[in-house]
Amino acid sequence: AFQDVKLPEAEKFLQKAVEIDPKFAAAWYELGKVQQQNQQLEHAHESYLKALAADAKFMAPYEQLAELAVNAGRWRELADTTQRLLELDPIDHPAAYFYNAVANLKLDKIDAAEKSAWAGEKLDTDHRYPKREQLLAMILARKRDYTAAAEHIRRYLQLAPGADDAARMRVQ
Secondary structure (H helix, E strand, O other): OOOOOOHHHHHHHHHHHHHHOOOOHHHHHHHHHHHHHOOOHHHHHHHHHHHHHHOOOOHHHHHHHHHHHHHHOOHHHHHHHHHHHHHHOOOOOHHHHHHHHHHHHHOOOHHHHHHHHHHHHHHOOOOOOOHHHHHHHHHHHHOOOHHHHHHHHHHHHHHOOOOOOHHHHHHO
16 A cells, blocks of 8 residues: 555554554654655654564664654754664664764764764765765864865765755865
């Protein structure tokens, strides 16, 4: 039903599945995805949390919770969620380092933000996340290391010359 974009039907089946087995982590996760697709964001949030309560090592709900936290500007939640994800798997989620760094920067935890940004930089060898360069520039500027910050802006512009914010970055 979900694949056929019959979301109300999919939600009904998934609700029944979690009613039958409240510890069915994958069903809670899929229910959260359907709810998120329907813009029922608080319900989706609760479903992802129930998926993790059923299986704390299930990676996918962490990623969805992080996405919800970013979009809602819930920086403490984003920092905590990405930190838990990275503790479970520090290798396969370079985007989680980026979001962890963003959250910590927003929370004014500059050293933690820098640590996450650099850890993600090491994993992102093919530069799939050029925004990390921009993020490092912001962190280094906050630490008053303007020379290094400028270098990261230059690298960002090399990696993403057509980015929406390229003109603003050139001015900075």
